[in-house]
Amino acid sequence: DADVTQTPRNRITKTGKRIMLECSQTKGHDRMYWYRQDPGLGLRLIYYSFDVKDINKGEISDGYSVSRQAQAKFSLSLESAIPNQTALYFCATSDPGQGGPQHFGDGTRLSIL
Amino acid sequence: GDSVTQMEGPVTLSEEAFLTINCTYTATGYPSLFWYVQYPGEGLQLLLKATKADDKGSNKGFEATYRKETTSFHLEKGSVQVSDSAVYFCALKGGSNYKLTFGKGTLLTVNP
Numbered sequence: 528d529a530d531v532t533q534t535p536r537n538r539i540t541k542t543g544k545r546i547m548l549e550c551s552q553t554k555g556h557d558r559m560y561w562y563r564q565d566p567g568l569g570l571r572l573i574y575y576s577f578d579v580k581d582i583n584k585g586e587i588s589d590g591y592s593v594s595r596q597a598q599a600k601f602s603l604s605l606e607s608a609i610p611n612q613t614a615l616y617f618c619a620t621s622d623p624g625q626g627g628p629q630h631f632g633d634g635t636r637l638s639i640l
Numbered sequence: 641g642d643s644v645t646q647m648e649g650p651v652t653l654s655e656e657a658f659l660t661i662n663c664t665y666t667a668t669g670y671p672s673l674f675w676y677v678q679y680p681g682e683g684l685q686l687l688l689k690a691t692k693a694d695d696k697g698s699n700k701g702f703e704a705t706y707r708k709e710t711t712s713f714h715l716e717k718g719s720v721q722v723s724d725s726a727v728y729f730c731a732l733k734g735g736s737n738y739k740l741t742f743g744k745g746t747l748l749t750v751n752p
Contacts, residue, residue: 531683558738569729569742570684577738585739617683621738628674629740631683 533632550618646743663730
């Protein structure tokens with residue numbers, strides 16, 4: 528089983544709909560992240576969480592919200608989806624060390640019509 | 641703020657060719673440096689890392705050396721295979737110790 532699991536893997540929806548992307552991890556890490564990937568732009572950080580009670584905005588949080596339901600679960604919501612939120616979304620986890628890498632899920636491909 | 645600049649692709653090579661993907665960075669202090677690889681339809685996987693100057697990260701035949709004097713972390717492989725076709729991302733974790741700053745990625749295609 529994957530250490531970081533994202534659901535759904537693909538989603539097509541309409542403008543104005545509320546969308547929730549889910550992420551669960553079995554690595555036991557306190558730190559979790561949500562990124563979006565757009566062609567030619569690399570990955571950009573949306574939100575991050577150091578533990579269940581510590582949630583922070585990243586560089587592109589507008590239009591998104593998150594919920595950390597447990598150490599192992601971190602959900603990303605689009606309250607009212609718009610077409611420019613069409614992207615590939617990744618969840619990641621890490622341990623707190625300076626040299627600690629982030630571990631990524633396989634991504635959710637989201638298309639908003 | 642922190643930033644990563646990597647060579648733009650796409651890069652197309654023949655099997656067994658030598659690969660270099662350039663990566664330079666701007667950061668305060670002493671960041672940790674990473675190369676990630678993304679195969680089609682998959683998430684990012686850590687390829688290698690280096691945490692201090694002159695460290696060499698290596699994995700699966702790929703290497704990169706942390707050069708503080710040139711603020712670089714170039715990825716190299718002596719003989720690429722078709723299975724190396726993927727997008728490669730250079731990244732750094734700076735003084736904030738939580739945020740990974742990514743380059744824009746380089747698409748590598750290896751032809752048989």
